[in-house]
Amino acid sequence: MNPSYQALPLTDNAYDQQFELAVAGVTALLQYQLHHHYLSLIHTEVPTDLQGQGVGSALVEKVLLLAAERHLTVIPLCPFVARYLHQHPAWYRLVAPGYRPASAQ
Template identity: 30%
Template sequence: MLRNVPEIKLYGADGCHKTRYYQLVLESTRLPFAFLDVEADEGHASELRSLYTNGKLNFPTITIGRKKLRNPYKDELFKWLHKLIPSMLEIKHDKEAQKFTMDINGEEARVEYNLRDGKMYLVHSEVPYQLRGRGIGKELVLKTFEKLTEEGYKAVAICTYIKAIKNRDPKWKEIIE
């Protein structure tokens, strides 16, 4: 489930092969985005010019919220999508290490647990320092709740941050102890 998706805009031209490439890449993500044809609409062209100090039609340009990317490599685009939209990240359950993890461009965010009496005791959550303040921790915990519920586990929140996330949502208050 995608949450907190910022507005995504693709500034380009209908006949531009690079613009078409970015349309296909964005469509593959299933993220909502607006295609703004700067050759067909002067309003879109003016909006694009305002993004650059030189006032030129630098397209293709993709904006993700306030982040501006001009003709990015696919890897760079996905790096920023993952940083700015953590809900599109996949969570993995490593039963052997007793943790749930999300990979954010090579960095690991995790929720650690202890399994006792058929219950998961969620004891620790951590997001790499340089990625904090972007909603990744909240998304990590929510995805952990979804995954452990899907797998049929009962859980007890021990970590204060995990407790706080649980207590903000009536759905999880009833499921996670």
């Protein structure tokens, strides 16, 4: 994660079912659904002003850290999240078995 994003707080906006990361007055979000101990990650949105700066990756990493703390099983429905997991396979430990590649089972 880009060190400049580490100290930024992740907001769990449960009402809108999205995690939010505010950077320089602009907010990136990751929409989710929570069912018991399953956290479905549905859609990541990074405003144009923040794209290409690692904000999306920082948001996903912060959400995965939170999922680990809460002992949640992740279901990566968002293509951006799936790509992040592919690039950081250590996180597959949180992913529901049916959503992991065969090499990570």
